[in-house]
Amino acid sequence: MGIGFIRSFALSAGIASALLLGIPSVVPGFGVAQAAQQVGPSGLPLPRFVSLKSSRVNLRVGPGSNYAVTWLFLKSGLPVEIVQEFDNWRRIRDSEGTEGWVNQSLLSGKRTAMTAPWQRDKDNAMINVYRSADDKANIVAQVQPGVLATVKTCNGDWCRLVFSGASGWIRQSEIWGAYPGEKFDN
Secondary structure (H helix, E strand, O other): OOOEEEEEEOOOOOOEEEEEEEOOOOOOOOOOOOOOOEEOOOOOEEOEEEEEOOOOEEEEOOOOOOOOEEEEEOOOOOEEEEEEEEOOEEEEEOOOOOEEEEEHHHEEOOOEEEEOHHHOOOOOOOEEEEOOOOOOOOEEEEEOOOOEEEEEEEEOOEEEEEOOOOEEEEEHHHEEOOOOOOEEEO
């Protein structure tokens, strides 16, 4: 487990005013492009992003509690992608590409995101957080890859995220938790 951080900037002075810690729960890997959407047995689109509701979620090899556990997630709020449905079980994929089955009761429709997990291994990689959905807007914070946030809205190019202690807009292509071009309000 790594430690990510947010560098918050004073809006008037434009200098660093505080460091806020954010702890990602998995070592991130890569983003997954959105596949052609279809509708699952639940009537909801597949694939789709959701988050983990519980702080302990068993990832299983098959859709049932009799199947072996292959992974244990220990952080609620992690964004995951539902790629398949069977009865009340959902096959999910995390930001590293790990897949397995979880019971739907352990998932939430609350949208969360992880900042650019694919940049995790780059030295000094930081993602700008802007006051508005514009590259020319003031930068209100910088975040490391792998920091978790709640997604409030996405307009197809930008998403408004709320971090622990900061909020602002990030390019949609710099998060794992929303598809390219996806638009929604939470």
